[in-house]
Amino acid sequence: xxxxxxxxxxxxxxxxxxxxxxxxxxxxxxxxxxxxxxxxxxxxxxxxxxxxxxxxxxxxxxxxxxxxxxxxxxxxxxxxxxxxxxxxxxxxxxxxxxxxxxxxxxxxxxxxxxxxxxxxxxxxxxxxxxxxxxxxxxxxxxxxxxxxxxxxxxxxxxxxxxxxxxxxxxxxxxxxxxxxxxxxxxxxxxxxxxxxxxxxxxxxxxxxxxxxxxxxxxxxxxxxxxxxxxxxxxxxxxxxxxxxxxxxxxxxxxxxxxxxxxxxxxxxxxxxxxxxxxxxxxxxxxxxxxxxxxxxxxxxxxxxxxxxxxxxxxxxxxxxxxxxxxxxxxxxxxxxxxxxxxxxxxxxxxxxxxxxxxxxxxxxxxxxxxxxxxxxxxxxxxxxxxxxxxxxxxxxxxxxxxxxxxxxxxxxxxxxxxxxxxxxxxxxxxxxxxxxxxxxxxxxxxxxxxxxxxxxxxxxxxxxxxxxxxxxxxxxxxxxxxxxxxxxxxxxxxxxxxxxxxxxxxxxxxxxxxxxxxxxxxxxxxxxxxxxxxxxxxxxxxxxxxxxxxxxxxxxxxxxxxxxxxxxxxxxxxxxxxxxxxxx
DNA sequence: GTGCAGACTTAGAAGCTGGACG
DNA sequence: CGTCCAGCTTCTAAGTCTGCAC
Numbered sequence: 001x002x003x004x005x006x007x008x009x010x011x012x013x014x015x016x017x018x019x020x021x022x023x024x025x026x027x028x029x030x031x032x033x034x035x036x037x038x039x040x041x042x043x044x045x046x047x048x049x050x051x052x053x054x055x056x057x058x059x060x061x062x063x064x065x066x067x068x069x070x071x072x073x074x075x076x077x078x079x080x081x082x083x084x085x086x087x088x089x090x091x092x093x094x095x096x097x098x099x100x101x102x103x104x105x106x107x108x109x110x111x112x113x114x115x116x117x118x119x120x121x122x123x124x125x126x127x128x129x130x131x132x133x134x135x136x137x138x139x140x141x142x143x144x145x146x147x148x149x150x151x152x153x154x155x156x157x158x159x160x161x162x163x164x165x166x167x168x169x170x171x172x173x174x175x176x177x178x179x180x181x182x183x184x185x186x187x188x189x190x191x192x193x194x195x196x197x198x199x200x201x202x203x204x205x206x207x208x209x210x211x212x213x214x215x216x217x218x219x220x221x222x223x224x225x226x227x228x229x230x231x232x233x234x235x236x237x238x239x240x241x242x243x244x245x246x247x248x249x250x251x252x253x254x255x256x257x258x259x260x261x262x263x264x265x266x267x268x269x270x271x272x273x274x275x276x277x278x279x280x281x282x283x284x285x286x287x288x289x290x291x292x293x294x295x296x297x298x299x300x301x302x303x304x305x306x307x308x309x310x311x312x313x314x315x316x317x318x319x320x321x322x323x324x325x326x327x328x329x330x331x332x333x334x335x336x337x338x339x340x341x342x343x344x345x346x347x348x349x350x351x352x353x354x355x356x357x358x359x360x361x362x363x364x365x366x367x368x369x370x371x372x373x374x375x376x377x378x379x380x381x382x383x384x385x386x387x388x389x390x391x392x393x394x395x396x397x398x399x400x401x402x403x404x405x406x407x408x409x410x411x412x413x414x415x416x417x418x419x420x421x422x423x424x425x426x427x428x429x430x431x432x433x434x435x436x437x438x439x440x441x442x443x444x445x446x447x448x449x450x451x452x453x454x455x456x457x458x459x460x461x462x463x464x465x466x467x468x469x470x471x472x473x474x475x476x477x478x479x480x481x482x483x484x485x486x487x488x489x490x491x492x493x494x495x496x497x498x499x500x501x502x503x504x505x506x507x508x509x510x511x512x513x514x515x516x517x518x519x520x521x522x523x524x525x526x527x528x529x530x531x532x533x534x535x536x537x538x539x540x541x542x543x544x545x546x547x548x549x550x551x552x553x554x555x556x557x558x559x560x561x562x563x564x565x566x567x568x569x570x571x572x573x574x575x576x577x578x579x580x581x582x583x584x
Numbered sequence: 585g586t587g588c589a590g591a592c593t594t595a596g597a598a599g600c601t602g603g604a605c606g
Numbered sequence: 607c608g609t610c611c612a613g614c615t616t617c618t619a620a621g622t623c624t625g626c627a628c
Contacts, residue, residue, distance in 0.1 A: 258593095
């Protein structure tokens with residue numbers, strides 16, 4: 001018996017033949033519909049607020065004060081974050097206090113006027129104790145919770161879309177709390193409201209069994225829009241944007257889209273030379289807007305910058321992408337460290353991650369940049385005649401489906417392919433090949449500027465690893481010594497004659513330890529090189545998985561070595577279809 | 585063109601867990 | 607058998623891009 005591998009329906013089949021036509025080859029809709037049938041159970045709401053036990057006290061100006069449940073709940077959000085840097089930031093505190101006051105009753109409002117006089121430490125201690133208690137639970141208790149989670153997952157975590165039972169990505173509604181923006185976000189600390197059934201729009205097919213709202217409540221709306229893929233939506237109160245519940249990356253609908261994305265990038269591969277020639281030409285255009293477009297496109301292509309949409313000032317952190325670069329974000333050096341025409345980039349990109357890079361550029365680009373910056377203030381737009389919509393309209397004319405982000409996908413994937421070719425050598429063993437893979441992955445992560453905060457435990461874990469390596473070295477020299485003495489003892493290990501069993505054993509031991517040592521050393525190198533670089537984002541979003549699958553097949557590397565279970569599920573389509581000669 | 589809503593992808597951090605290790 | 611931490615999972619913010627109204 002074979003269980004269905006194309007979704008989570010659990011149907012058992014007698015033969016595997018059924019998958020000769022895999023789900024990736026099922027017929028696709030041509031009219032813009034995303035599905036014909038959609039049935040699900042709706043979202044899981046955040047658990048209701050549980051008031052604190054009466055012995056956990058809040059103090060204002062040193063004096064105990066009993067808070068109303070509404071005010072108390074918001075206070076606990078702050079208390080839970082007390083150890084976080086956020087709560088020391090002025091904007092966070094100001095926003096929090098303003099929103100907290102809105103939840104207070106008249107009496108509280110009159111009394112609580114200064115956040116500095118609020119003492120949340122007992123609350124904070126209480127939550128810490130709770131989390132300790134959770135950790136200290138018995139196996140049985142933990143198992144119970146696990147089973148309950150599993151039950152919830154089985155009931156709410158799946159939907160039926162067309163003929164498949166699909167996993168839902170985020171079936172739980174975001175619980176209320178304090179907004180944590182990234183970087184210098186002007187709204188950090190604001191209260192994220194609790195979402196109620198009357199905020200929720202349900203999307204499902206007419207002929208499905210509609211999800212029921214909790215007893216005594218109503219949905220905002222139930223609609224049947226098969227031109228979109230979401231199951232549930234609501235409007236969030238911080239930015240007023242819409243949030244969605246959608247399917248897991250393993251689903252047909254996400255997988256097909258992902259596949260399509262890489263196919264678009266492969267089409268770019270076929271015409272990228274032509275496009276490059278054209279923008280080189282356009283640097284000479286007599287129209288300023290065309291020159292700006294051409295220089296911006298050059299950056300997007302060469303440096304894998306994001307498009308850079310305009311953002312509403314004061315609503316979000318001040319971050320930029322290519323089209324929204326300002327004069328203050330670049331510096332020009334006619335000559336720098338022996339190189340000519342160097343541009344220094346220094347700006348905050350998505351998630352307020354700093355992009356810093358010094359790159360030599362063509363003379364024409366350099367001269368154009370000088371021209372664009374003439375008579376401008378530091379906070380003026382570098383490309384004042386350009387925005388993402390103009391740029392994307394132009395790209396659309398160059399190739400069907402071409403937008404700025406396709407360049408990132410294309411350059412990431414082509415870099416991986418080329419790096420793998422360059423770095424993999426046939427005579428290396430498995431750990432070394434995997435190191436090569438990670439290095440190729442790393443080259444892409446650096447190109448895309450995927451950074452992470454160095455893990456808090458980095459230094460320590462590096463030290464631990466070094467200790468292990470030292471121990472392994474000692475072990476190796478011991479093993480070698482033993483081998484030597486074994487040889488001396490038996491004397492005869494003549495050519496052509498089998499060694500004594502003792503010697504064979506010793507030799508095997510040495511070999512095994514050498515391999516273990518090698519593995520540890522490789523691990524140390526890998527980790528050191530990875531200190532501030534995040535590989536996950538590029539692996540998940542930019543690298544055509546078929547390149548990796550082909551590489552694995554070519555070198556006989558089990559795909560599990562580079563993709564964990566979740567990743568294999570997401571990339572099932574690629575694992576299904578790529579053979580070792582796949583070329584991006 | 586511009587502004588905005590909407591839908592969807594991309595992103596790093598936080599939280600959790602299971603397997604290695606003493 | 608308990609501890610610890612790396613790797614995985616979850617979370618949700620922050621982008622991109624399209625389409626529509628004016």
